[in-house]
Amino acid sequence: xxxxxxxxxxKVETILKSGFIRQKQRYYCKECxxxxxxxxxxxxxxxxxxxxxxxxxxxxxxxxGISATTVSxxxxxxxxxxxxxxxxxxxxxxxxxxxxxxLARNFASKQTQTIGVIIPHLQSTFFSSMLGGIQKxxxxxxxxxxxxxxxxxxxTELENVQALMDSRVDGLLVCHSASTxxxxxxxxxxxxxxxxxxxxxxxxxxxxxxVLAKNTEGAEKxxxxxxxxxxxxxxxxxxxxxxxxxxxxxxxxxxxLKKNKIKPDKELIAYTDYSNVSINxxxxxxxxxxxxxxxxxxxxxxxxxxxxxxxxxxKIKVPNEIAVVGFGNDLMGELIEPSLTTYNIQTSVxxxxxMQLFLQQYKNEADSEIQIQTIDxxxxxxxxxxxxxxx
Amino acid sequence: xxxxxxxxxxKVETILKSGFIRQKQRYYCKECxxxxxxxxxxxxxxxxxxxxxxxxxxxxxxxxGISATTVSxxxxxxxxxxxxxxxxxxxxxxxxxxxxxxLARNFASKQTQTIGVIIPHLQSTFFSSMLGGIQKxxxxxxxxxxxxxxxxxxxTELENVQALMDSRVDGLLVCHSASTxxxxxxxxxxxxxxxxxxxxxxxxxxxxxxVLAKNTEGAEKxxxxxxxxxxxxxxxxxxxxxxxxxxxxxxxxxxxLKKNKIKPDKELIAYTDYSNVSINxxxxxxxxxxxxxxxxxxxxxxxxxxxxxxxxxxKIKVPNEIAVVGFGNDLMGELIEPSLTTYNIQTSVxxxxxMQLFLQQYKNEADSEIQIQTIDxxxxxxxxxxxxxxx
DNA sequence: AACGATAGTGCAAACGTTTGAGATAGAAAA
DNA sequence: TTTTCTATCTCAAACGTTTGCACTATCGTT
Numbered sequence: 090x091x092x093x094x095x096x097x098x099x100k101v102e103t104i105l106k107s108g109f110i111r112q113k114q115r116y117y118c119k120e121c122x123x124x125x126x127x128x129x130x131x132x133x134x135x136x137x138x139x140x141x142x143x144x145x146x147x148x149x150x151x152x153x154g155i156s157a158t159t160v161s162x163x164x165x166x167x168x169x170x171x172x173x174x175x176x177x178x179x180x181x182x183x184x185x186x187x188x189x190x191x192l193a194r195n196f197a198s199k200q201t202q203t204i205g206v207i208i209p210h211l212q213s214t215f216f217s218s219m220l221g222g223i224q225k226x227x228x229x230x231x232x233x234x235x236x237x238x239x240x241x242x243x244x245t246e247l248e249n250v251q252a253l254m255d256s257r258v259d260g261l262l263v264c265h266s267a268s269t270x271x272x273x274x275x276x277x278x279x280x281x282x283x284x285x286x287x288x289x290x291x292x293x294x295x296x297x298x299x300v301l302a303k304n305t306e307g308a309e310k311x312x313x314x315x316x317x318x319x320x321x322x323x324x325x326x327x328x329x330x331x332x333x334x335x336x337x338x339x340x341x342x343x344x345x346l347k348k349n350k351i352k353p354d355k356e357l358i359a360y361t362d363y364s365n366v367s368i369n370x371x372x373x374x375x376x377x378x379x380x381x382x383x384x385x386x387x388x389x390x391x392x393x394x395x396x397x398x399x400x401x402x403x404k405i406k407v408p409n410e411i412a413v414v415g416f417g418n419d420l421m422g423e424l425i426e427p428s429l430t431t432y433n434i435q436t437s438v439x440x441x442x443x444m445q446l447f448l449q450q451y452k453n454e455a456d457s458e459i460q461i462q463t464i465d466x467x468x469x470x471x472x473x474x475x476x477x478x479x480x
Numbered sequence: 481x482x483x484x485x486x487x488x489x490x491k492v493e494t495i496l497k498s499g500f501i502r503q504k505q506r507y508y509c510k511e512c513x514x515x516x517x518x519x520x521x522x523x524x525x526x527x528x529x530x531x532x533x534x535x536x537x538x539x540x541x542x543x544x545g546i547s548a549t550t551v552s553x554x555x556x557x558x559x560x561x562x563x564x565x566x567x568x569x570x571x572x573x574x575x576x577x578x579x580x581x582x583l584a585r586n587f588a589s590k591q592t593q594t595i596g597v598i599i600p601h602l603q604s605t606f607f608s609s610m611l612g613g614i615q616k617x618x619x620x621x622x623x624x625x626x627x628x629x630x631x632x633x634x635x636t637e638l639e640n641v642q643a644l645m646d647s648r649v650d651g652l653l654v655c656h657s658a659s660t661x662x663x664x665x666x667x668x669x670x671x672x673x674x675x676x677x678x679x680x681x682x683x684x685x686x687x688x689x690x691v692l693a694k695n696t697e698g699a700e701k702x703x704x705x706x707x708x709x710x711x712x713x714x715x716x717x718x719x720x721x722x723x724x725x726x727x728x729x730x731x732x733x734x735x736x737l738k739k740n741k742i743k744p745d746k747e748l749i750a751y752t753d754y755s756n757v758s759i760n761x762x763x764x765x766x767x768x769x770x771x772x773x774x775x776x777x778x779x780x781x782x783x784x785x786x787x788x789x790x791x792x793x794x795k796i797k798v799p800n801e802i803a804v805v806g807f808g809n810d811l812m813g814e815l816i817e818p819s820l821t822t823y824n825i826q827t828s829v830x831x832x833x834x835m836q837l838f839l840q841q842y843k844n845e846a847d848s849e850i851q852i853q854t855i856d857x858x859x860x861x862x863x864x865x866x867x868x869x870x871x
Numbered sequence: 872a873a874c875g876a877t878a879g880t881g882c883a884a885a886c887g888t889t890t891g892a893g894a895t896a897g898a899a900a901a
Numbered sequence: 902t903t904t905t906c907t908a909t910c911t912c913a914a915a916c917g918t919t920t921g922c923a924c925t926a927t928c929g930t931t
Contacts, residue, residue: 145887156911161888171909191646192592193887196583197916211608212811220602224629233643236627238615252624255582394815420603424785426817536917547881552918562879584917588886 144187153181164189195257203233204260204447205253209241209267209290213391214420215436216264219289222440223262230448232259239266241363247274254278260447261285265292267363270331284450288443290332298450298460300443302434304334308341308386310468311414311432315384316349318476320412324357324375324382326368326392335360338388338416357382361392368395376403383411384474390415390422393429397473412474418466427472434466535578544572555580586648594624595651595838596644600632600658600681604782605811606827607655610680613831614653621839623650630657632754638665645669651838652676656683658754661722675841679834681723689841689851691834693825695725699732699777701859702805702823706775707740709867711803715748715766715773717759717783726751729779729807748773752783759786767794774802775865781806781813784820788864803865809857818863825857 146164150157155174163170163178164187170178181187195201206223208216220236227234235258237249246266253261260283263275272292279285279297288300315323325342328335339358346353356378361367368387375382387393393415400407407413407427415422415431422429442462449460537555541548546565554561554569555578561569572578586592597614599607611627618625626649628640637657644652651674654666663683670676670688679691706714716733719726730749737744747769752758759778766773778784784806791798798804798818806813806822813820833853840851 147887157888158890158912159910161890162910165889169909174909188642188646190648190887192583192587192590192648193916194889196587196886196918197888197890199583199889199916201583211602211611212605214603214605217602217608233626233647235624251579255579256624257581257583398815421812421815424789424812425815538917548918549882549920550880552920553880556919560879565879581917584886585919587888587916588918588920590886590919 143190144185145190146187149178149181149185149187152185153178199257201233201257201259202231203235203256203258204262204444205235205237205249205256205258207237207239207246207249207253207261207263209239209264211238215390215417218420218436219264219440219443222437222442223444224440226441226444226448230444232444232448239269241266241268243268243270250274250278254281254283259283260451262288262443262447264288265290265332267329267332270329284447286443286447286450289439290328290334293333296459298446299462300439300446301337301461301463302334302439303463303466304337305341305344307416307432307434307466307468308338309345310341311386311416312342312345314430314468314470315386315412315414315474316345318384318408318412318474320384320476321351322354322357322380322382323384323386324359324371325386325388326371326396327358327360327388329362330360335388342386363389363392365395368392369399372396372399372403376405381411384408385411385413387413387415390417390419390429390431393431393473394419394421394425397425397427397429408473408476412476414474418469422471425473430471430474431469432466433469435464439464534581535576536581537578540569540572540576540578543576544569590648592624592648592650593622594626594647594649595653595835596626596628596640596647596649598628598630598637598640598644598652598654600630600655602629606781606808609811609827610655610831610834613828613833614835615831617832617835617839621835623835623839630660632658634659634661641665641669645672645674650674651842653679653834653838655679656681656723658720658723661720675838677834677838677841680830681719681725684724687850689837690853691830691837692728692852692854693725693830694854694857695728696732696735698807698823698825698857698859699729700736701732702777702807703733703736705821705859705861706777706803706805706865707736709775709799709803709865711775711867712742713745713748713771713773714775714777715750715762716777716779717762717787718749718751718779720753721751726779733777754780754783756786759783760790763787763790763794767796772802775799776802776804778804778806781808781810781820781822784822784864785810785812785816788816788818788820799864799867803867805865809860813862816864821862821865822860823857824860826855830855 146157146160149160153160155178159170159174160178160182163175164182166175204227206220208220211217220234224234235253235256237253239246239249243266246263246269250261250263261278263285265272265287267290269292272294275285275287275292276294276296284298286298286300287294289302291299291301312323323342323346325339327339330336343353357375359371359374361371372385375385385393385396387396393413397407397413400411400413405411413429415429416434418431418433418436422431442464446460446462537548537551540551544551546569550561550565551569551573554566555573557566595618597611599611602608611625615625626644626647628644630637630640634657637654637660641652641654652669654676655678656663658681660683663685666676666678666683666685667687675689677689677691678685680693682690682692703714714733714737716730718730721727734744748766750762750765752762763776766776776784776787778787784804788798788804791802791804796802804820806820807825809822809824809827813822833855837851837853
């Protein structure tokens, strides 16, 4: 016989036990036909006394005898609020160690002031340098940056995009993975209203803004340089066919060969997935050729470094037997022996421009036109391509 | 005379214009003593018809004739919900292309399933490799990772921590900047209830869990190796005094000198802030000494690379005149000529362990004890320390 | 029949902020 | 004056989810 009062009629006699619910005894009042359990602690009270309770704008409002709305506006320097009030609120906020709850703020405003960046990897300083550019412009404009690595995997890229969308980032800056061949998913998202900027490794899709290096021009300069060094058979190691950087650079290479009346040799045009394995096998194939190439133009510095290391292992002299040039200008190229001739695309500038382009689109979403910007670069001649030593 | 009806009494004659408010004409009804403006579009209707409206659990509930609560639980595989319902809900959710609104979810649940990571920079593959380890374990456990770079600046580190706390991350993994000398802020936050793990570059504070490399042991091995190579005067280039890695490695160095009855020379112990400038000036100082060192032990691979490059510029032969060793095992060490002897701390393992430690603490927050874990490493002998060539 | 347990579901509050629009008082203009 | 305007502040709804607890139906046990 439980000695329990009914919360409605306050009687004791009419109470019956009526099972357990969530580890608690449950009671039933015959009279009132009402079920209940004990231990109704006020949730509110519990929260407010918790030791890591954070002050809210309501607390500030109460403390100052004004509404939370005014506090909210004052903290954000809203013009509706008088300067005096604004100042006072901000001081009290500081005193009370108020920190905005971004979860609540973002939720209420549907804006996160955050952009998601997707890059293939961080195994060289190449992409991290672009990141640097992005971060710089972002933080100057009050944006946070979430970085996701696709590890050159299409599936991961997709998952990352999905996760970022779920987190309601305000924008997406993406540099595709080497294994990405379908780019339409981007269009789907950009239809949903968030602006996307594609950078460096871009898709052929015409629906997004893009920031590119001067790929064709760069490849032309590199190829010209190699010809000037007296190279006759220039092998080119490309990335995957699906990426436009591959196409564009190949074009530059072919342009110069044509201009110099050299017939391109299909055997010397190789596509890879940027992996160590695929690159080494290309090099091995070429070394087995009757007519070896006397220069190798790599579409990335990382590939070029793999090539140099592999050639060294095979006791081939770089640059005298085979010259090697890269593309991009990664910090590593300076370190390796011989130091790497490369086309310096300004990675950091690409990053900055990408973020700026996003900001432009974000601000005037109405008339956001698709823009394509290309960033200048320059040839950086170092040791790996200078054949003159032997004379 | 405006032809406007009062929304209350529906009269036209009683209406007066009463100023502008937010670009809209405002009216006043004399009779009802009521102010109003026109153009009351239903916000609700507006939202639901917007082109990028996202389905919510309420929509799913309505579609299926069940409550949003049940949908919410079903989507998260809550045991209260019957398997049949769960399955059905999940199918409908898929059909309706439902995606959870993480802003709302995080806000309501006060959890973000996100951890913040603070690292000094990404200018070498050193920290990105630790990041890799963290990411791996994190994503396996359904955690997202936000990366912040302090750029070796204390102020930035602080701001990053603040920003992460405002975003209500569930945890913080921090590797201090070189300029950080005050570590107490960490304790403040860990008091607030979120768990923090300090990794690699740790503070002396006893209040947080830590993951360390075997610094002293590693430095001992390195120093021993140099002595075995016949080096008599080993210079050591350290980081800033405030970091424990500096202390610990110095200790290892001193231990071995003592063991071999070599009196340490204060001139050969240099503190730096890891910057190119400060390192080069140390090297220059040493080269001006009457008795130059015959080996330089650098506390980081990046420093070692700066040293090698600088020595090359000054036409000093490495390793024969001066041997150089690093600490850490950065990818770059393999590239430089001569390749760099270094102590391989397993960066990726450090990252993994850090994240695991966090998870442990997070899961049983009640009895979360402070843990300190050290990760094994091994000496990696390459060219830059082998003096035997000349004999 | 009375009671106790349990499984499955729904109700409504809560989370902390933003936001549209109403309210008020005093200033400016007519 | 009367009317219009403006500056400043407040009200209340909304955002999409989670969560504590109530509710119902059903089944098993005395």
